[in-house]
Amino acid sequence: MEYLIAIVTGVLFACGTYMVLSKRFLKIIFGTSMLTNGTLLFLMTMGKLQRGEAPIIGAYSASLSDPLPQALILTAIVINFGITAFALVLAFQAYRRLGSDNVDEITGEDAAPQTAAPADGIAVEEATPQDAPAAGEEAAHEH
Amino acid sequence: MSTNLPVLPVLIPMITGIILLLYRSYGPLQRGFSLLSSISMLFVSLALFYLTCTRGILVFCAGGWDAPFGVTFVLDRLACIMVLTSSILSFTGTLFSLETIDSEKETHGFYALWQFLIMGINGTFVTGDMFNLFVFFEIMLIASYTILVIGSSRAQLRETFKYLAINVVSAVIFLIALGCLYAVAGTLNMADLAQKLRMLPDENGMIALIALLLFVAFGVKGAIFPFYVWLPQVHTVAAASVSSIFSGLLIKVGVYALLRVFTLIFVGDVAFTHTFIAVVAVCTMVLGVFGAVSQMNYKRILAYHSISQVGYMIAGLGLFTPASIAGAIYFIVHHAIVKSCLFLTAGVAEKITGTKELQKMGGLMAQAPLLSWLFFIAALSLAGVPPLSGFFGKLTLIKAAAAIPSYFMIAFAMAVGVLTLFSMIKIFLYAYWHQAPQVYAPEEGFRCFYALIPCIILVLLTVLMGIFAQPILSLCDDAAAQLINPEEYISTVMHTVGGR
Incomplete structure (x- = not known):
């Protein structure tokens, strides 16, 4: 399972990096989204991929799984959602105002x-x- | 004992921000309430400062969960000094905004965003948890993107997008570092991390790798070489009061995070990490000041100077002695005050002349003598001329470097000081001293004196920081002693009972 997640993370990072380096606003936003999603998978792997019981106090079990990485990921997802939404609005507004979403055409x-x-x-x-x-x-x- | 006090610097701006967001169309309420909030923050941070000096480190365990499990808020002396600085700058910035921000920006929520920005900044200062630090970083950044783009001119849209893209990538790097840190240590509480990483051997250089990833993530915020490219552009498009907060506080957040992390957590391999920091610091100093020398735009010169001055602060961290860290703390406060003041004078000059380009300015000495003298004092302070605060900041750092001894660092610090003076004089000559190229018509309804009140406050502060350098430096010494010997921090945080 770790290998699969590692490969998926790698692919997401590769695609994300490629997209971030492009010149279109929208592609850059997709790129940062991919990078963040790759990071979230990475976070999950770093907290160990395990099949344990739900960590509820009282229900003692031999194998409780660690809830913290998931809490972290959830928070990071919310933050990323907010930032992506803002970036999309910004890109749309820039497109309307500047008449282009190409980074090269709005310099100067x-x-x-x-x-x-x-x-x-x-x-x-x-x-x-x-x-x-x-x-x-x-x-x-x-x- | 857990006390609720450390959460106040976050809570007050948050509540103010929410209220301001609800009543966006009531101009007088917006202005009055944000002024009230920033004044109350001043008093609260002074009270907190007094409390940390008398009662030691204050700890708040959110939700009543004890240290390694819950999120902790910690106020030690450094955090208190930073919160106090942020309150002062928020107050002066708000005063300046009252005079310069038009009603259009006001109804778009300028003051609410200002409060959220301050909330994020204060949050990074008081938090004692790495992931919480990330969350406050993001709050601060979202507020800063929005406050930057208000007005949505062409340049603003473009620069905000670049700033956003750079910061999203740095957030990704920060998250990767946090993931690795959790995998290695199994905790994200700073005090607990400090304890655990002291026990762990650095297998495969993993801890050094995490340290460097965090250095990159904080370096982007702190405008450190080679991550400073966003800063000059952002400052050129930002409103003057926003610039004053960006340069005075936002980049200090990166520096503060570096100070915190590299004195508390990553002290296992000082020979590698801190030497690396010192080298980067010298590069930041030199390249920043070269950038400033080559520019002819008022705000861009100041922005490049911010980069160069960040180099001094990081150099203090890189030398890693109690004296050098005390110097760095003094320098952070000094630079926040002075640079904030300089950006405000840039705003006033722009309001009078209608331009930021030095070649098109001139003759402000005759037209606005008060503005000119305020700029002159602040500029001399930045360059490090004796009775003012900049001199003592540099002196402490250079003395600390001489004690090591690190003559390499001293040589660069002195040379950069000369170039700083040179480019400050360049602004003074072009904008204030030369003949005016034309008769300026200041913006209608712009009351120069009222806009200068915050500058007067800040200039007074830099003069007082110079005159009372001894007591202030001894406060910085205490803060540095707490950083260098983190046992007090660790034991206070770990032994605080959450009170459930």
């Missing part, structure tokens, strides 16, 4: 803000007031 110090046409006809629905001072600042840099 003072590239023209929000005025760039969004790709694929997705309209920028809400132009927040922050854009105005930002645009003014960019204009000041041009002088």
